[in-house]
Amino acid sequence: MIVEELAKFLINLKYEDIPEEVINKTKLCFLDFLGVTNRGFHEESSQIALETINQFNQKEGKCSIIGTGYSNENIHSNTHMKANHHANPSSNEYSNSLNAGFLNGISAHALDLDDGHRIAQLHPGCVVFPSALAICEEKNLSGKDFLEAVVCGYEIAIVLGKLVNPSHRNQGFHSTGTIGTFAAGSTVSKLLDFDLEKTIATFGLCGTTAAGLLESDHQGTMGKVLHVGNAVHNGIFSSFLAQKGFSGAESIFDGKEGFLKATSKEDFNEEYLTRYLENELGKFHIREVYFKKYPFCRHLHSSIDATLDIKNKLFNNFNIDDIKRIIIKTYKIAAEHDNFNPKTKEDLKQSLPYSIAIAIISNDMTLENIGNIDFNSYYFKNILEKIVIEIDDEFESLTPDYRPSKVIIEIYSGNDVEIVEKIVKLPLGETENSFSHNDIIEKFRLLNPNFELGRLKSIEKIESYKIRDFMKDLF
Structure with missing residues (x-):
């Protein structure tokens, strides 16, 4: 036995x-x-x-x-x-x-x-x-x-x-x-x-x-x-x-x-x-x-890393009002963390849309900074309304060996829409991407x-x- x-x-x-x-x-x-x-x-x-x-x-x-x-x-x-x-x-x-x-x-x-x-x-x-x-x-x-x-x-x-x-x-x-x-x-x-x-x-x-x-x-x-x-x-x-x-x-x-x-x-x-x-x-x-x-469920970390990477590429030089959409393509379990209205601190840690909105507002994902964010503010609610979460079949096929996510941010640039995206297959802290x-x-x-x-x-x-x-x- x-x-x-x-x-x-x-x-x-x-x-x-x-x-x-x-x-x-x-x-x-x-x-x-x-x-x-x-x-x-x-x-x-x-x-x-x-x-x-x-x-x-x-x-x-x-x-x-x-x-x-x-x-x-x-x-x-x-x-x-x-x-x-x-x-x-x-x-x-x-x-x-x-x-x-x-x-x-x-x-x-x-x-x-x-x-x-x-x-x-x-x-x-x-x-x-x-x-x-x-x-x-x-x-x-x-x-x-x-x-x-x-x-x-x-x-x-x-x-x-x-x-x-x-x-x-x-x-x-x-x-x-x-x-x-x-x-x-x-x-x-x-x-x-x-x-x-x-x-x-x-x-x-x-x-x-x-x-x-x-x-x-x-x-x-x-x-x-x-x-x-x-x-x-x-x-x-x-x-x-x-x-x-x-x-x-x-x-x-x-x-x-x-x-x-x-x-x-x-x-x-x-x-x-x-x-x-x-x-x-x-x-x-x-x-x-x-x-x-980050103090969030691990299934959210690839999306957070991708979002922060996009912000760094843009040198944080964009207006939140200029964001048209934020599209998150990820595997099924991660996509199911789609609570747009968390009620408790524990609930918040399981929310993919909230974690991404926090990452958009601030590069600081520490407990103190998260605790100081006004989740009822215009800016925060404005970001939440622009987030779209999709299950990606290809990414689903890569699990559990990988925990992939692709974040696509569409930004108004004059009369055009600029598209910036990032794929993260494994979040920071894995042995392949270790601390x-x-x-x-x-x-x-x-x-x-x-x-x-x-x-x-x-x-x-x-x-x-x-x-x-x-x-x-x-x-």
Whole structure:
């Protein structure tokens, strides 16, 4: 069964087996994660999550657990009910591994600036890093342990994502939530040094708790980030259950009613799955992860890049009133992000017309600048009215290897109409069009202007730290 091969990979991979370039990419992903998450914590969704966690930790919330003999006693994450059921709870209980992982997962995804993989169609970093940090801090593990587990988590996420997508996504599942649960559980089981039996049980439990529907994403709700928090939480919880002997189905992936049958229309026979894992597992797919420059859904980035390129070619020397039309030809999934009337901040991040209108008004696509734009102004509404979105069959045939877009801007020039266009097949930040270490540092700075950037140098020598000490020194 597929679960056994995945489990053996996790158990057998050692830090010493990981190529230096993969370690360096992992550190770059961590740098990106820290910048995005540190800023994302201040988003409304993260603050609501924190408030809710604290609400459940209040002393006055006394509920019975039937059969314990301790009716109406408080249950706290840092106490053993039978041995110490009168212990006082910590004042910052949200920092236990479950709560910290849950909250960091939400913060990591809240800005829509976290890393991703275009073929797997998911965001691995926002589930893997919160899981790894929570366990490494709780167990006082080393930087080597941390990096080793992160590479494992990314590998499981991407290999499974590539296996089930695009069918899984087209069925309405948010892969970061569903596949992300397996990635989180993989990361934790690696750090807890599970044997084959416990690792398989973890996968089984992760599979039956995995969740995430794209309806939450595309309706512009906070449910999108909840998928990530839940993936981390369920991955951690599943691992600790398995550690205690809680059983999970070893056929969770390829069983008659398993994950593959339930969430994908593809027909995965045993021969195909065996061959797929032989070709894909252990290739260190973290090398293929992209980074994001704009706080919008990744499917919009090619169109944004094309628009900004046209503006630069014109030296920004045109009057918005002179624009006749803005035509965006792109692939189906991107074109379906055609909301001309977003209601929330989350909704805005999924809107292709709004992202293009912002790019036309300003070259500055930072969070601060976007927050200062008057979306009810004449200029903004004028631009929106001129945007036309079309599905291009040729571009559709290029997906998922490419995410192409062609932006055509028609501009009145006297009695004539000047046409300027640009095709972008892959947006900035893909490995074929990559960001440098300095680019990610600059992204960190823009998101966290008051942070002392010199402290980030410790990431380069994270192997020499205990992660608990590393995080204390960093923040």
